[in-house]
Amino acid sequence: xxxxxxxxxxxxxxxxxxxxxxxxxxxxxxxxxxxxxxxxxxxxxxxxxxxxxxxxxxxxxxxxxxxxxxxxxxxxxxxxxxxxxxxxxxxxxxxxxxxxxxxxxxxxxxxxxxxxxxxxxxxxxxxxxxxxxxxxxxxxxxxxxxxxxxxxxxxxxxxxxxxxxxxxxxxxxxxxxxxxxxxxxxxxxxxxxxxxxxxxxxxxxxxxxxxxxxxxxxxxxxxxxxxxxxxxxxxxxxxxxxxxxxxxxxxxxxxxxxxxxxxxxxxxxxxxx
Amino acid sequence: xxxxxxxxxxxxxxxxxxxxxxxxxxxxxxxxxxxxxxxxxxxxxxxxxxxxxxxxxxxxxxxxxxxxxxxxxxxxxxxxxxxxxxxxxxxxxxxxxxxxxxxxxxxxxxxxxxxxxxxxxxxxxxxxxxxxxxxxxxxxxxxxxxxxxxxxxxxxxxxxxxxxxxxxxxxxxxxxxxxxxxxxxxxxxxxxxxxxxxxxxxxxxxxxxxxxxxxxxxxxxxxxxxxxxxxxxxxxxxxx
Numbered sequence: 088x089x090x091x092x093x094x095x096x097x098x099x100x101x102x103x104x105x106x107x108x109x110x111x112x113x114x115x116x117x118x119x120x121x122x123x124x125x126x127x128x129x130x131x132x133x134x135x136x137x138x139x140x141x142x143x144x145x146x147x148x149x150x151x152x153x154x155x156x157x158x159x160x161x162x163x164x165x166x167x168x169x170x171x172x173x174x175x176x177x178x179x180x181x182x183x184x185x186x187x188x189x190x191x192x193x194x195x196x197x198x199x200x201x202x203x204x205x206x207x208x209x210x211x212x213x214x215x216x217x218x219x220x221x222x223x224x225x226x227x228x229x230x231x232x233x234x235x236x237x238x239x240x241x242x243x244x245x246x247x248x249x250x251x252x253x254x255x256x257x258x259x260x261x262x263x264x265x266x267x268x269x270x271x272x273x274x275x276x277x278x279x280x281x282x283x284x285x286x287x288x289x290x291x292x293x294x295x296x297x298x299x300x301x302x303x304x305x306x307x308x309x310x311x312x313x314x315x316x317x318x319x320x321x322x323x324x325x326x327x328x329x330x331x332x333x334x335x336x337x338x339x340x341x342x343x344x345x346x347x348x349x350x351x352x353x354x355x356x357x358x359x360x
Numbered sequence: 361x362x363x364x365x366x367x368x369x370x371x372x373x374x375x376x377x378x379x380x381x382x383x384x385x386x387x388x389x390x391x392x393x394x395x396x397x398x399x400x401x402x403x404x405x406x407x408x409x410x411x412x413x414x415x416x417x418x419x420x421x422x423x424x425x426x427x428x429x430x431x432x433x434x435x436x437x438x439x440x441x442x443x444x445x446x447x448x449x450x451x452x453x454x455x456x457x458x459x460x461x462x463x464x465x466x467x468x469x470x471x472x473x474x475x476x477x478x479x480x481x482x483x484x485x486x487x488x489x490x491x492x493x494x495x496x497x498x499x500x501x502x503x504x505x506x507x508x509x510x511x512x513x514x515x516x517x518x519x520x521x522x523x524x525x526x527x528x529x530x531x532x533x534x535x536x537x538x539x540x541x542x543x544x545x546x547x548x549x550x551x552x553x554x555x556x557x558x559x560x561x562x563x564x565x566x567x568x569x570x571x572x573x574x575x576x577x578x579x580x581x582x583x584x585x586x587x588x589x590x591x592x593x594x595x596x597x598x599x600x
Contacts, residue, residue: 255444257432258412259498261458269457273448350448350482 138320143327146320155309160328163305166225167294167332174230175237175286179279182241186275187267192242199238207232207289208296220301228297232289240282244275277351280344287336295329363391363538364425364435364505366411371420373406373562380406382562384420393532393539395549397594398559404542407559408508411540412438424506436506437499441514443491445483445498452479455497469497472531489520493527500531507532509541513548522578525552529574546591550583551576556590560597566590 120140126132127139134142150156181199185191207228218224248271256266298307306325313321348354366388373381380403388394398404409415410422413433422429445454455466470476473493483491492512499507509528513521529552532539543549549556550570558566568590572582 249444251440251442251444252446254414255440256457258414258436258438259457260432260434260460265458269449270446273446276448348448350450350484352484 135317135319138323142320143323146318147324150309150321150324156324159304159306159309163294163298163307164332166222166229166298166305167290170226170229170294171233171286171290173226174233175283177230178234178237178282178286179241182238182279182282183245183272186242186245187271196242199235203235203239207293211296211300215301224301225294225297229290229293232293233286236285236289237279237282240278240285241275244278244282245271247278248274276347277344280340280347283343284337284340287340288333291329291333291336362505362536365390365423366506366538366540367423367426368411369421369423371407371410371417371422373403373410373415374418380562381410381417384562384564386557386564388538388540391536391538392555393541393553395553395556396540396542396559397544397546397549397556397590399594399597400544402559402597403562404559405510408438408510408540408542411506412436412508414438433506435504436508437502437504438508438510439492439495439499439512441511443483443488443495445491445494447483449483450479451475451481451483451486451494454483454494455479455501457498461501465501466497469501472534473497473527487520489516489524492516492524496524496528496531500535500537503535504537506538506540509539509543511543514543514545521548528552533574546594547578547583547587550586550590551578556586558590558593558597560594565597566593 123137124140127134127137127142138146147156181191181195185196185199210228210231214224214227218227252270252274253266256270261269294305295307298305299311302308302311306328310322310325313319313325344351345354366386368384368386371381371384372379384407386394396404396407406415410417411429411433413429413431413436424433424435446457449457452463452466452470455470467476467479470479473496475490475493475497478486478490483494486494495512513524516524525548528539539553541549541552546556553570555567555569557564557568568586570586572580572586576583
């Protein structure tokens with residue numbers, strides 16, 4: 088115990104407008120970009136081999152004006168969203184079903200766990216034989232890739248909910264659907280969102296592979312096509328676009344977590360009620 | 361508002377070969393507060409779960425107001441050792457997870473446990489004592505006729521525990537439900553209850569009335585003597 092006569096001094100936080108932790112992450116990428124730009128500009132690297140960042144920007148501008156870039160981006164995004172809705176939706180639904188009902192788990196889980204170990208890209212030859220190289224083939228491949236992370240994380244999310252809370256729900260007169268709605272589903276949500284994160288990662292990977300192997304539109308097609316004409320700037324642009332979409336997907340899941348899990352203690356840094 | 365008459369007739373409970381409770385006969389009057397004391401593993405929590413309808417007896421009958429209990433006991437609310445609040449619901453939603461009561465009832469019970477100002481808070485920022493007060497509010501909001509307390513204060517610090525004991529007695533006197541308190545804390549049982557029962561290896565080994573008027577004083581000689589009697593009995597019983 089401190090005696091009241093001794094004043095307690097709290098260290099004052101310094102008011103700094105320039106916070107180093109906000110700027111430091113940008114340092115390395117900026118430096119790399121500069122080194123890249125100048126090494127091409129000064130002829131250290133052949134521009135045919137590696138186009139400068141400015142070349143890439145120019146290429147993207149031209150392709151935007153010609154309508155080629157927006158068209159391909161639109162096609163790729165459409166495929167990604169469709170596959171996510173189909174594969175993710177089925178995975179989510181089956182995860183909920185098998186997580187909540189023992190009967191569903193006994194019937195389906197072991198089969199699904201077996202299929203899970205087949206990499207979806209190993210099915211490419213089969214999928215091409217069955218569905219050709221059209222959009223169906225890509226949709227099947229990507230949906231399969233998205234399905235498993237969603238299924239597994241939803242399933243284990245439901246199963247990891249504290250049984251004490253479910254018991255509380257029973258004693259307090261909650262109907263089975265209320266227990267599902269108010270206890271199981273919100274309890275599983277953090278795990279489900281982890282599934283969304285994984286699923287998005289696999290979705291991009293599969294999209295790139297599918298569009299590179301067999302496609303007549305999309306970002307992957309744009310890159311493969313550019314390779315034929317030695318347009319390294321367009322290839323580079325495609326790679327950067329994938330990076331951009333990956334980052335965007337990550338931001339969306341972070342936002343979802345922030346929005347759907349306001350109660351989660353992890354989120355309580357820098358957030359009022 | 362009133363309580364229920366609880367009549368336990370020759371109840372056995374076995375889990376496989378393990379006999380947890382043997383020939384329990386006990387009656388709890390309408391509005392009575394009964395304490396059940398014993399060493400850990402003596403079967404006292406199982407008895408409470410039987411009354412809640414969370415377990416079914418292997419033999420014997422359990423009557424609530426002369427009606428045999430089947431399934432979950434809808435007259436009863438149970439308070440667990442851990443508060444079991446839903447982390448994703450604010451305090452006021454936790455008080456009424458099934459949304460069976462009006463907002464007014466919720467406010468009123470939060471007021472009586474002294475947490476009305478915290479009704480919009482998430483549970484994880486509450487202290488252990490506050491969480492248990494929310495759990496108490498949740499147990500009492502629907503005016504249950506039977507309140508089952510399964511060592512609800514075991515995890516709290518000594519001062520908070522005394523405050524909670526006062527609160528429980530106050531609410532019991534206001535609402536006159538039938539109360540069943542399971543605890544290993546002999547003093548807690550004697551301070552709170554009208555009657556204390558000791559369970560040893562699945563059987564009732566002592567039954568003692570606490571005829572001390574309320575409010576009871578922790579340090580009084582009557583309380584002290586009763587505590588000593590019960591404690592001696594518990595200590596002389598066999599440890600498992």
